[in-house]
Amino acid sequence: xxxxxDAHASRLMDVNSKAVTDAVLSIQELTKHFxxxxxxNNLNMEVHRGQVFGMLGPNGSGKTTTLGxxxxxxxxxxxxxxxxxEDPTPEVRRxxxxxxxxxxxxxxxxxxxxxxxxxxxxxxxxxNIPKVLEIVELTERRNDKYRTYSLGMKQRLAxxxxxxxxxxxxxxxxxxxxxxxxxxxEIRGLIKxxxxxxxxxxxxxxxxxxxxxxxxxFCVLKKGNLVHTGPVHDVGRGAExxxxxxxxxxxxxxxxxxxxxxxxxxxxxxxxxxxxxGFQSKDLNRFLFEKGVVANHLVTQKKSLEKMFLEILSExxxx
Amino acid sequence: xxxxxxxxLKKLTSYRTxxxxxxxxxxxxxxxxxxxxxxxxWLARTFEDFGEELNIDRIPLYHFPDVWTNLIWLGGxxxxxxxxxxxxxxxxxxxxRTVRQNVIDGMSRFEFLLSKILTNVLLALMxxxxxxxxxxxxxxxxxxxxxxxxxxxDLEFFPAYFLEIFFFLSYALMLGVLIQRSGLTIIxxxxxxxxxxxxxxxxxxxxxxxxxFFPMQSIWDLIAWPFPRYAFQEIQDYVSPLTVxxxxxxxxxxxxxxxxxxxxxxx
Numbered sequence: 289x290x291x292x293x294d295a296h297a298s299r300l301m302d303v304n305s306k307a308v309t310d311a312v313l314s315i316q317e318l319t320k321h322f323x324x325x326x327x328x329n330n331l332n333m334e335v336h337r338g339q340v341f342g343m344l345g346p347n348g349s350g351k352t353t354t355l356g357x358x359x360x361x362x363x364x365x366x367x368x369x370x371x372x373x374e375d376p377t378p379e380v381r382r383x384x385x386x387x388x389x390x391x392x393x394x395x396x397x398x399x400x401x402x403x404x405x406x407x408x409x410x411x412x413x414x415x416n417i418p419k420v421l422e423i424v425e426l427t428e429r430r431n432d433k434y435r436t437y438s439l440g441m442k443q444r445l446a447x448x449x450x451x452x453x454x455x456x457x458x459x460x461x462x463x464x465x466x467x468x469x470x471x472x473x474e475i476r477g478l479i480k481x482x483x484x485x486x487x488x489x490x491x492x493x494x495x496x497x498x499x500x501x502x503x504x505x506f507c508v509l510k511k512g513n514l515v516h517t518g519p520v521h522d523v524g525r526g527a528e529x530x531x532x533x534x535x536x537x538x539x540x541x542x543x544x545x546x547x548x549x550x551x552x553x554x555x556x557x558x559x560x561x562x563x564x565x566g567f568q569s570k571d572l573n574r575f576l577f578e579k580g581v582v583a584n585h586l587v588t589q590k591k592s593l594e595k596m597f598l599e600i601l602s603e604x605x606x607x
Numbered sequence: 608x609x610x611x612x613x614x615x616l617k618k619l620t621s622y623r624t625x626x627x628x629x630x631x632x633x634x635x636x637x638x639x640x641x642x643x644x645x646x647x648x649w650l651a652r653t654f655e656d657f658g659e660e661l662n663i664d665r666i667p668l669y670h671f672p673d674v675w676t677n678l679i680w681l682g683g684x685x686x687x688x689x690x691x692x693x694x695x696x697x698x699x700x701x702x703x704r705t706v707r708q709n710v711i712d713g714m715s716r717f718e719f720l721l722s723k724i725l726t727n728v729l730l731a732l733m734x735x736x737x738x739x740x741x742x743x744x745x746x747x748x749x750x751x752x753x754x755x756x757x758x759x760x761d762l763e764f765f766p767a768y769f770l771e772i773f774f775f776l777s778y779a780l781m782l783g784v785l786i787q788r789s790g791l792t793i794i795x796x797x798x799x800x801x802x803x804x805x806x807x808x809x810x811x812x813x814x815x816x817x818x819x820f821f822p823m824q825s826i827w828d829l830i831a832w833p834f835p836r837y838a839f840q841e842i843q844d845y846v847s848p849l850t851v852x853x854x855x856x857x858x859x860x861x862x863x864x865x866x867x868x869x870x871x872x873x874x
Contacts, residue, residue, distance in 0.1 A: 359711045362873045382713035392708035397621050408614050409712045449712075 310337040312457055312488045313358070317367035320353050320512075327353040329512040330367070335490060335505075337456075340483045342499035342520070343492040344597060345509035351492040352389055354509070355461055359386050371457075382410050385450030386459035391442040395435035399426055399445050402434055403452060412453040420448040424478065440471035447478060458482060461492045476502060500593040508600050515604040523596050530569045533558040533585030534576065546575050558585055608721075612729065615696075615722040624695060629730075632688040633737060639685070640678045640741045643668045644749070666837050669749035672760035674742045676833040676844070679768045682738045683830060686772050687797065689730050690779035694792045697723055697783035707874045716869045723780055724862060731772035735765055764830060767846045771826045774854050777861040778822070784865040799823055825853040 313335040320328040328350040335341045343351050356362035358369060360381055371380045393402045400417065407414045421427045424444035429437065437445065443463060450458055463479070464472040479502050483489055493499050499506055500520060507517035532543065543552055543559055548567030553560040561572065569588040576583055619625040647663040654661040667673050700706040700719075709719055747753065779796055786792045803823040811818050818824055828850045831843035 356873070361707050361710050363871065378710075378713050378715040378718070381711065386711050388707075388711060392704050394618060394622075394703060394705055396623070397618075401617070401621055405614065405617050406712055408610065408617065409709055409714050411610075411713070 311335070311370075311373070312337050312339075313369065313371055313490070314373075315354075315358075315367075315369040318354065318357060318364055318369055319366045320350075320357060320362060321365045326512045328357070331509075331512075331514055333507060333514060333517060335488065337488055338486055339505045340479075340489045340491065340503045342503035342506035343490065343509060344496065344499055344506055345494065346601075347494060348511075349509040350512040351509055352461055353512075355386070355388055355459055355490070355492060359384070359388065359459065361388075382412075382453060383455055384457045384459060385453065385455035386461075387443075387446040387450050387463065388459070388461045390462075390465070391446035393434045393442070393445065393449075396433060398431050398433055399437070399448075400430040402445070403449055406449045406452055410453040416452055416454065420451045423451060423481075424448040440467050440474070443467065443471070443475060444478075447475070451482070455487070457488045457490070459490045459492075462494070463491070464493075464495065464498060472498075496594045496597050497592075506593070508597060510601060510604055513604070516600045520593065523593050528563045528568060529589040530561045530563060530572055531555075531558045531585065531587040531589065532561055532572065532576075532583055534581050534583045536581045539581065542576065542579055542581060543572075546572060548572060548575075608725065611718055611722040612725040615726045616729075619696060619726070625692065628688060628692040628695070632685060632692070633733075635688070636682055636685050636734070636737055637741060640682060640738065641745060643677070643745075667749075669745045671746045671750050671753070671757040673833070673836075674746040674749075675761045676764055676830070678738050678742045678745075679764050680830050680833050682734065682768065683771055683826075686734070686775045689734070689772065690775050690796055691793055693723075693727060693730075693776050693779040694783045694796060695789055696726070697780055698787055698789040698792055701783075701787040702789070704874075706869075710874060716874075717866060720784075720862075720866055720869055724777070727773060727776035727780060730776060731769050734772050735769045738768065739765060761844065763846050767829050767851065770851065770854050770858070771829055774822075774826055774858045774861075777858045777865075781861040781865045784868050819850070820853055822857045825850055825857060829854055 311334045313333075315331050315333045318328055318331040319326070331350075331354060343354070345351050353362055357364045358371075358376075360376060360378070369376065371384065374380055393399075394405070397405065399421070403417045403420070404414055407417065418427070421430055424447055426441060426444055426448060429441065434442070434445070447460070447463065450460070460479070464475045467475065476498065479489065479491070483502070491499065491503060500523070503520050505517070505519050508515050532539070536542070540552070540554070540559065543549055543561055546561075548563050548571055549561055550564045551562045553562075563569070563572065569586060573583060573586060644663075647666060647668060651661045651663050668677055700709075706719060710716060714722075746758070750757075778799070779792075782792045782796055783789075786795065800823045803821055807818055807821060807824065819828055829846065833842055836842045
């Protein structure tokens with residue numbers, strides 16, 4: 289798990305160094321009203337090449353509406369967006385592979401025939417079909433009718449279809465929705481595999497830990513407003529919290545004495561130390577050791593995306 | 608263009624309902640058109656039962672050039688079967704939401720509609736070809752002598768027949784795009800003629816000249832009822848240019864409304 293985040297972090301560095309001019313998608317003041325409801329409100333955002341960009345938000349926060357506008361099925365009320373610096377046209381959409389909401393195929397056609405049809409629409413050679421079926425491991429079931437597929441297979445066929453044209457950008461909307469834990473793991477593995485090929489991925493989800501596991505950047509939408517955008521990497525930064533336990537009676541006073549302690553809470557048998565900026569758990573460990581105390585419990589807690597997400601939402605509530 | 612037609616045909620040719628409905632249509636069209644002599648024989652037998660005599664040889668049902676207008680007029684009744692097929696084809700796209708995925712995958716909304724319109728053109732052309740072949744064969748069999756001047760008479764009814772079918776399929780497509788649900792659309796399609804007749808019954812005393820501009824009336828006028836000629840009555844044995852214009856205008860309006868609705872809708 290840590291290794292994954294680190295891998296992403298290093299990817300992130302590569303990305304950031306050349307990101308500035310590399311906008312795959314830029315959105316300007318995009319707005320959509322459904323009658324009185326403002327589904328999306330003045331959205332400004334950029335996604336750069338190579339990012340795995342997570343869109344977070346509670347249900348009904350405007351994620352799918354935004355993606356629908358980006359893919360030409362929902363007409364914006366005002367504002368606009370560019371793909372690869374170009375105006376959105378059907379030709380540009382063919383460079384993007386997208387699965388919105390849930391997989392959509394002709395139920396009476398086989399997986400193979402559905403993909404053949406999509407290849408014709410995307411104007412790409414049908415020779416790509418065996419390859420994408422292989423990636424999503426549906427080769428064996430390709431001649432069965434789509435309606436006989438399980439939900440996980442439907443999701444995988446949708447990803448296969450999105451990959452058909454070898455797109456540079458992939459849009460996935462709740463790709464693990466309704467799947468069992470094994471299906472979720474499969475789809476996640478698939479997304480990571482695709483991301484390693486250098487594709488830009490936009491992933492809408494309300495599953496925070498999913499975004500934290502696979503994304504490099506994320507934004508948070510709430511009631512159609514953008515309330516946060518930034519790298520996932522930053523989530524772990526800031527004040528570190530360390531849980532400490534040791535067989536020493538004066539542990540609490542020692543911890544208060546430590547120059548890196550910003551606050552101290554006793555919780556069950558352990559102390560929770562919130563460290564000041566610039567201090568890390570190893571500094572605390574060294575300090576205790578020098579005072580002749582050996583910690584038998586030392587756990588560093590990184591702030592989870594979930595915690596941050598809830599903070600962002602409650603902050604936006606106040607303002 | 609061909610590519611778009613191929614896309615729509617690919618959707619349809621693996622769909623069993625399509626084969627069943629189209630099969631029924633072309634088989635009924637074929638047998639119906641070819642069994643006119645049997646119908647006349649039956650009529651003659653019925654007359655005999657009442658002690659009357661009917662000389663069926665004096666009714667040149669399948670003689671050139673009568674065969675063309677007779678078959679085209681009868682064939683027009685079956686267009687509703689094709690219309691239902693078109694409704695199913697387009698409302699399925701909304702029910703499965705595949706129209707949305709087609710657009711996401713890179714079709715423009717116009718291209719999506721065009722693929723459906725092209726299929727309509729193809730179905731109309733096939734209907735024309737079917738009637739032409741049956742007319743040609745039965746005409747060859749039953750005409751006492753083959754005179755080419757008679758064979759090529761009244762052929763202008765074929766473009767008119769094409770227009771009639773294409774008009775009706777365009778209408779069915781528009782209803783499908785507007786209503787999006789198959790059951791309701793089919794009911795409305797079937798009732799269209801009747802609804803129009805009720806409206807016309809209420810206004811034709813006041814504005815008789817307006818009647819010919821109504822859509823269902825316009826295809827009714829396009830190809831006149833041919834059989835009164837066997838009762839020694841005058842019939843309209845030509846295609847009226849004004850009616851052609853009215854039908855073509857309606858056809859354009861129907862397809863434009865479909866386009867307008869698809870364009871502005873969130874799909």
